[in-house]
Amino acid sequence: MPELVRRLGRMAALRSALALTAVFVLVSLLAGGAAAWLLEQELEALVDTTLTERHAELGAQLDAAGELERLAATYDEWSKSHRMELWSFETDAGRTLGEPTPQVLETTGYSYVDLEGIFPTERDDWRVFVAPTEGGRLAVAVSAENILESMEIVRNTFLAVGLVVSLVAIAGGLAVGVATQRRHDRILSTLQAISDGNLSARVSPEHDRDDVDTLARRIDESTARTEKLLQQTRGLSVNIAHDLKTPLARLRAQLEREFPASPERESALGQVDGVIESFDGILQIARVEAGDAKTLFAGVSLTDLAETVVATFGPVAEDSGCTLALRPLADPTVLGERGLLVQLVANLVENSLQHGGTSTRIEVGVTPVGIEVLDDGPGIPADERSEVLAPHYRREQSRSTPGHGLGLALAKAIAELHDAELSLTDREDGRGLRARVVFPARAFLTSS
């Protein structure tokens, strides 16, 4: 579940559509609420105006008449016949006229009062206005049944409209978001395929409606251009290889066939082979970097691979006074090209053999995250570590040792082909070199 939330959180299109929907729903609910509130205020004001007018009218009559009793009876009658309005008057001397409703006269100004049982109305809420008048305090009241019901209708209407609008907005937002997200995902998965080395992958948008389609089209165009350029470059390197290697083959054949065996001939052949070796190395790095070998990826057991390297190079190490041991701490299976991975580890082991000096102890360790080669030799100074991974870099002290300086560069290219990270560091105990190849989590088929 948190994984799903995390993934949803990373979908920009869906997220912004939903955020926009949320804002829209909030604003429409607020606007609806405000409108309902204003309407209620308006209704109340209307009722209150009527009450004020009635108060003034009655007050004037009371003032003019003096005949309180008669007036009281008349109004009482009127009030009862209308059943919707009532009044009461309290003289300064404490005499009460009209409906004997002391709880009304206790209030001041406009208010709602519960007058249960006075009239058989459905609701007992009354809107009351009480204010002093000539000779006493006059209260007028009108049943609040209508106004309160109207308010309820207004409120319910706005709630219902708000709910429907919100639902429609959320559904619409979700639909737009999902549709846009799908287009984004299509572009994303295409880009992933391209970065995995499949340059023939295309987004191929179905329409040409907006800038997302334009973006997709631009990606397709630039990928097509890159693919074409790469094909040309590859063709070029094949041609260079062909144009240079055939004369080299001729030269080698001529040396072999036309000169009698002699130390001079062997030395010349050795030099030709050195050129060929360097040339092959450069071509191989270029090809590994082009990523074609990804199509050959299959499950490779790292322990099995380490065993092969140790069994192959163990005797070589022993003969030069060193030791080569296997330290399997795990047996993960990664997706990769076995031949290239063997070459990677072999190059690291050979690097330790060549630069570690005599009686170096070398270990090939298999860990849950990858494979590492440790030695107890002099190591590589920190400032040279990144440089040794560049092609043709050879350390001053190693000029006399064999090799064409491509071993570690090739190891790095092979690691990068597998999206793995090759790092050269000091060992934790500070004695010797630790070359680690750490694979990304997605490269593992199984782990133990």
Place this chain on the structure above:
Amino acid sequence: MRILVLEDDEQLGAYLDEGLSSAGHQVDVVGDGRHALTAATSSNHDVVVLDRMTPGLDGLAVLKAIRAAGLRVPVLMLTVMNQVEDRVEGLDAGADDYLAKPFAFSELLARLNALARRGEADGSGEPTTLRAQDLELDLVRRRCTRAGQLIELTSMEFRLLETLLRGRGRVQTKTMLLEKVWGLGFVPTTSVVETHVSRLRSRIDKPFDEQLLRTIRGAGYVIDADA
């Protein structure tokens, strides 16, 4: 044996012709893919060498056409691009072996010998014991004896000896051994083959009078086919 060679570089073709002829083979060199296809389908060759990049039909297309025609003749591809993907492509199309240009002539000769032999061996049952004079390698029980004496071998040494005995009488080059014994598609900087051969020698040859495993300078190693 009769060898068909497709090589568009005239000079290299001439050298191949001369070299293979002087090694006692009958050689037909053609410089064009179409001629190669005609020659391969109309005459009976023991082995075919195809350059990968040639005018007309390229080597790979010729190979596919040869296989499509139902010919089982062993084919060795020559290529300037010695990469895993190229090998896979070639082997998928029906090539029996692969050799990167430029190559040592001895390497080509050794591989052609091995290929022709593989063609002959088709159909005969797999032996369970390999022999060279008084040396015996029991493939089933994985035991090695010489003159009745049991010899302990590591699994790598066993595979090395097995490979040499299977190709008895034919030179096995360093790169052939690296491929067959260790499964390595590259030549290590350090002396892997030399070290393992010398260890094997110290076990099967040193304690005995006659030396079976011979080094052919500049070519490779061989255990001679004896009488």
